[in-house]
Amino acid sequence: DTGVSQNPRHKITKRGQNVTFRCDPISEHNRLYWYRQTLGQGPEFLTYFQNEAQLEKSRLLSDRFSAERPKGSFSTLEIQRTEQGDSAMYLCASSYGTVRYFGPGTRLTVT
Amino acid sequence: TQLLEQSPQFLSIQEGENLTVYCNSSSVFSSLQWYRQEPGEGPVLLVTVVTGGEVKKLKRLTFQFGDARKDSSLHITAAQPGDTGLYLCAADTNAGKSTFGDGTTLTVKP
Numbered sequence: 001d002t003g004v005s006q007n008p009r010h011k012i013t014k015r016g017q018n019v020t021f022r023c024d025p026i027s028e029h030n031r032l033y034w035y036r037q038t039l040g041q042g043p044e045f046l047t048y049f050q051n052e053a054q055l056e057k058s059r060l061l062s063d064r065f066s067a068e069r070p071k072g073s074f075s076t077l078e079i080q081r082t083e084q085g086d087s088a089m090y091l092c093a094s095s096y097g098t099v100r101y102f103g104p105g106t107r108l109t110v111t
Numbered sequence: 112t113q114l115l116e117q118s119p120q121f122l123s124i125q126e127g128e129n130l131t132v133y134c135n136s137s138s139v140f141s142s143l144q145w146y147r148q149e150p151g152e153g154p155v156l157l158v159t160v161v162t163g164g165e166v167k168k169l170k171r172l173t174f175q176f177g178d179a180r181k182d183s184s185l186h187i188t189a190a191q192p193g194d195t196g197l198y199l200c201a202a203d204t205n206a207g208k209s210t211f212g213d214g215t216t217l218t219v220k221p
Binding site for chain 1: 115117142144146151152153154155156159199201203208209210211212213214
């Protein structure tokens with residue numbers, strides 16, 4: 001197994017555009033998490049899936065953000081009408097028990 | 112208010128020195144994790160501490176969980192340039208949701 005993968009690794013977009021990120025978790029991991037990290041801060045929890053069910057969603061996740069995990073495997077995070085404040089590293093993690101394994105992240109820059 | 116307070120925020124030391132970083136909270140946690148993160152990468156789990164007063168060692172790294180399960184420390188002996196990175200503590204606040212501190216950025220100069 002190659003670990004958690006995220007694509008793309010970098011994304012530059014103009015304000016107002018929509019972007020979508022993909023996360024492929026470790027095989028058979030039933031839990032998948034999305035976090036956002038800005039410079040100088042630790043990761044902030046965004047949302048969490050157990051299999052295909054979205055069980056927790058942070059208040060940080062405005063209506064412009066949506067996440068899916070349609071078949072309980074890979075997940076997508078979409079940001080609509082991006083704003084400059086959305087610029088950050090978006091991290092995905094997966095787990096089977098309590099240990100979370102993180103992917104390398106997608107760095108989003110909104111110009 | 113940050114649930115997990117990490118200190119110091121930045122630490123720059125010479126190779127061979129010892130150091131301790133701290134993770135404090137007013138809340139009680141069932142477990143606490145320490146991660147190390149390098150620039151442009153995701154955090155990598157170092158250890159999970161579960162029992163109050165627990166001490167775990169990972170080569171030159173020693174992790175301690177406070178007796179009341181509200182705080183933790185990470186001690187590095189004879190630091191090396193390869194130890195450079197962002198050290199994060201994290202705890203689960205309820206099922207699935209976790210919170211991270213803002214980390215300690217460690218620089219070890221050769």
